[in-house]
Amino acid sequence: MPLLEVAGLRAGYGAVPVLHGVDLEVEEGSNAVLIGLNGAGKTTTLLNLAGLLRGSGGAVRYNGVDLGAMDTAERVRRGIVLVPEGRRVFPALTVAQNLRLGAWPRRRDSRRVNVNLGRVFELFPRLHERRDQLAGTLSGGEQQMLAIGRGLMASPRLLLIDEASLGLSPKLVGQVFAAVRRINAEGVTVLMVEQNAGVLGSADRAFLMQKGRIEYAGKGSEMLQQETLRAAYFGD
Ligand SMILES: Nc1ncnc2c1ncn2[C@@H]1O[C@H](COP(=O)(O)OP(=O)(O)O)[C@@H](O)[C@H]1O
Ligand SMILES: [Mg+2]
Structure with missing residues (x-):
């Protein structure tokens, strides 16, 4: 049984449909990528999975349970954690305060919070160095590390x-992707939304989204080799 099963998912904003029946499955422990051009519906898909945007059709199952109308807090409690587009760190709070906010759903388990904090600082030593610095003064790459670290504080599955x-330099993109590979290797199932095809080589599973539908699903490395897809997506 896949950890995540999305079948015929439809969603949109008001009367404007965006997702026209999205199908995808993510196996536990895998590293999946949802790739597509601007406006394809990738963020809309993740907002729905996080419980931040209602679907208008189809079904989403997680760990065998229909998520239906389950609210965001309950999804987080069960391990579905979103690192949002644009990072959304709290600029006037310190790095450490931002991280502790990420642990809010687990706040009663202070031992776990401290273990997670240590794990984030080990993964991103830069955040440890800057733990007392205001998040608003971090570089874009450091803010992205903080956004991912904040997600890890909630003990995601x-x-x-x-x-x-x-918006990151190629070097920082490499660092962030390497950190995500490590998080995955430590047992967290990952679904990344990307426009950067550089992520495909290391993806167990890749889904190409166009206009609110999955047009291709396969191994990341295979997707890089599909000539027609390359033409459609990369324009070569
Ligand atoms: N809050 C919103 N209200 C209305 N339309 C939206 C909103 N957010 C996104 N859209 C539209 O939904 C479509 C898909 O957007 P999005 O899921 O953000 O795409 P992607 O993340 O793949 O770039 C786009 O046409 C976009 O204009
Ligand atoms: Mg987006």
């Missing part, structure tokens, strides 16, 4: 990451 590479 399924981590949804929306366009972590956006």
Whole structure:
């Protein structure tokens, strides 16, 4: 049984439909990528999975349970954690305060909070160095690390990451992708949304989204080799 099963998902904003029947499955322990051009519906998909945007049709099952109308807090409690597009760190709070806010759903388990904090600082030593610095003064790459670290503080089982590479230098993109690979290797199932095809080589599973539908699903490395897809997506 896949950890996440999305079948015929429809969603939109008001009367404007965006997702026209999305099908995808993510196996526990895998590293999946949802890739597509701007406006394809990738963020809309993640918002729905996080419980922040209602669907208008189809079904989403997680760990065999229909998520239906389950609210965001309950999804987080069950391990579905979103690292949102645009990072959304709290600029006037310190790095450490931002991280502790990420642990809010687990706040009663202070031992776990401290273990998670240590894990985040080990994964991102830069955040440890800057733990007392205001998040608003961090570089874009450091803010992205903080956004991912904040997600880890909630003890995710399924981590949804929306366009972590956006606006970062190639070197920082490499660092962020390497950190995500490590998080996955340590047992967290990952679904990344990306426009950066550099992520495909290391993805167990890749889904190409166009205009609110999945047009192709396969191994990341296979997707890179599909000539027609390359033409459609990369324009070569
Ligand atoms: N809050 C919103 N209200 C209305 N339309 C929206 C809203 N957010 C996104 N859209 C529209 O939904 C479509 C898909 O957007 P999105 O899911 O953000 O795409 P992606 O993340 O793949 O770039 C786009 O046409 C976009 O204009
Ligand atoms: Mg988006």
